[in-house]
Amino acid sequence: AQKVTQTQTSISVVEKTTVTMDCVYETRDSSYFLFWYKQTASGEIVFLIRQDSYKKENATVGHYSLNFQKPKSSIGLIITATQIEDSAVYFCAMREGGNNNRIFFGDGTQLVVKP
């Protein structure tokens, strides 16, 4: 079973609007860590934001914020005031606690921001 699921394959928005990308995860660990990365057209993978499972407050960094709904095992990424350069593939990822420190990635969501 896939540990991290992103159901949206592609999203297109007009610049300066707000977009939300969905992600659900599966784990039995009580402690885990959630991440969002973006992959640019050049292939570079850039870390954006993280949420630790024990933190109740949603993480915010710049114009990225998270909608962490622990009972639903959901960690949505919200981008406000989108810009053309936000166009990329966005990957949700999870790292479980304990000795297993690999991170699992979702399939990614392609975001296209149009003028």
Add this chain to the structure above:
Amino acid sequence: GPKVLQIPSHQIIDMGQMVTLNCDPVSNHLYFYWYKQILGQQMEFLVNFYNGKVMEKSKLFKDQFSVERPDGSYFTLKIQPTALEDSAVYFCASSSGDQNTLYFGAGTRLSVL
């Protein structure tokens, strides 16, 4: 943010030959990883490495694959011999702790002919 460097950016090699992919992780990081990505699809975990040892490896980490980081130099992924299905982009990542964020290099595109 912290930078992970990967050398080379693109490697073309004939099937059956050996290839070594090099990664220069962030200087104070202790955990190292290799991921494989085919055609911009999902990032697939290969292996992680800590304190000179493989901690965990996936089914994709075939017997022909090996990793090492001799004396704090490059963290390397060696494939010997290469196969056509090894063609992919290989991403190196590092983190400072086992609960910390992974930072990725720009990837090495491996083309096996």
